[in-house]
Amino acid sequence: MKAFSHSESGNEASSWKGETRGRIVLVATTSFRDSGLADVLVKEMEKISGYKIDLASKGSGTAIQMLLRGDAQIGITHAPDLEQALVDAGWTRMPFMKNYFCLVGPKDDPAGVKDKSLLEAFQIIHDRQLPFVNRNDNSGTDMKERRIWGSLGLDPNTFGDWYVKTQAGMLTSLLLANEKHAYILTDQSTWMNNKDKLTNLDLITALEEGENIYSFFFREPQYKVLADYLKTPEARGFIKQYYFDTVE
Structure with a gap:
């Protein structure tokens, strides 16, 4: 899959100018990796945040359990029936893309x-x-x-x-x-x-009806910068390039 270039995406997000902020784990559903989107999006998330992001690809159920245990700092899942447990535990859920x-x-x-x-x-x-x-x-x-x-x-x-x-x-x-x-x-x-x-x-x-919604999860406020990035025109351009749709 051809990578989506910055020039194609419209407005660019600002790169992090300070020192590296440390290493964090993003646990994400396997379709995030297997679609090819992770190869592009994780690199850009690192650039704008200063974090080194280690990707752990798991099914959504396992990913949610990892987040609840504190084994990952941020997550991407698409299992609404299970995600309420994260919300109840104080995690912020931000739907940001979908497919079918x-x-x-x-x-x-x-x-x-x-x-x-x-x-x-x-x-x-x-x-x-x-x-x-x-x-x-x-x-x-x-x-x-x-x-x-x-x-x-x-x-x-x-x-x-x-x-x-x-x-x-x-x-x-x-x-x-x-x-x-x-x-x-x-x-x-x-x-x-x-x-x-x-x-x-x-x-x-x-599937004739119903959308497959992917949500980004974070609990600590310093990771909100990553959630904000996923709503930028640049990130939305990457998302659409890999056959996902964006959500408001």
Whole structure:
């Protein structure tokens, strides 16, 4: 993916002019890394803040637990059902970008579900027991997928060998789905930025409603500079370049 240049982004944020302010940990959902956005955005966050930022890529559930334990100073997650625990513990939540979930699968689409609704597609895949890859990592994507199965009255804990659990991040799981010619629920940004290497897969259907909201979390006031940066025209330019949308 081509990096978004400063000249393309409009107004630039000011670089930090003082001494390095120390090392902090950003724990973020794996799609932040796997989409390629982290490669650009973390460097810019370091430039404007003076912090050296170590990125830990985890599913949102694990990321939230790390923040609650104090193992990271800032975080990016997309699991609204779990994020309230951070807010209750005094963390500031700032939604700053979004994308959508989509179902991808084998190019020959053995389930015959291309362009059907997501619920119809899941039901047919289940009934025919076609290979399906699940992250099984308590990530935002994993929880979204489980809610879809649940809305059909289905419990994925009862599924057979056709349902493959990875306990891995988004790109690793997509690569396994590509290898196994399997269906998988993914966020659109990781898919769009990596589809050239997923040659056995194609977009099957997108989630018709509902947005996948990513929020930035911080608790200590000195990290507000990073939250403010994510709302600048420069940061928004990077975000859009990697197939995310911005939120107000």
